[in-house]
Amino acid sequence: MKVTILVGTMTGTAQLCAQEMELALDDGETEVATLMMDGLDSSVFGRDGVFLICTSTYGQGDVPDNARALYEDLKSARPDLSRVRYGVFGLGDRTYAETFNFGGKRFDEILTDLGAKRIGERHMHDASSGILPEETALEWCQDWLAKAKETDTV
Numbered sequence: 001m002k003v004t005i006l007v008g009t010m011t012g013t014a015q016l017c018a019q020e021m022e023l024a025l026d027d028g029e030t031e032v033a034t035l036m037m038d039g040l041d042s043s044v045f046g047r048d049g050v051f052l053i054c055t056s057t058y059g060q061g062d063v064p065d066n067a068r069a070l071y072e073d074l075k076s077a078r079p080d081l082s083r084v085r086y087g088v089f090g091l092g093d094r095t096y097a098e099t100f101n102f103g104g105k106r107f108d109e110i111l112t113d114l115g116a117k118r119i120g121e122r123h124m125h126d127a128s129s130g131i132l133p134e135e136t137a138l139e140w141c142q143d144w145l146a147k148a149k150e151t152d153t154v
Helices: 013-025 042-046 065-077 101-113 133-152
Strands: 002-007 031-036 048-055 085-092 123-126
Touching: 002 013, 002 065, 002 123, 013 048, 013 085, 013 133, 042 065, 042 101, 048 101, 065 101, 085 101, 085 133, 123 133
Parallel strands: 002 031, 002 048, 048 085, 085 123
Antiparallel strands: none
């Protein structure tokens, strides 16, 4: 199975989580590629395999700066993503209750709207929980990959 991890980050925390997930998932049976969202557009979803969106939230519930072009391209180009399967590992801080984890939520909503199928539940890490996101990412991504393999019809 091929997994592409797409990373949206401002401070590098989502990138650190993605690196931990890549190490955990790249087990010889699973081929993992991690791509920063910088400069990507919706054509990235033409790649084979499943996708894992690993993104933080910035400002007033926005996607990170490096993810903005991809997010906006998805909204404007509106490609048919009905063959795409994906998961979302979102990072946020519950002290910002009005916009908690909106970066991940925004990607989840646009991908679903374009026909993509989410695997499992969207993970919403809370920075104020005191639990390191990279620790949560390790456990979550292994469960997510197991679900992806169970539902793999390709």
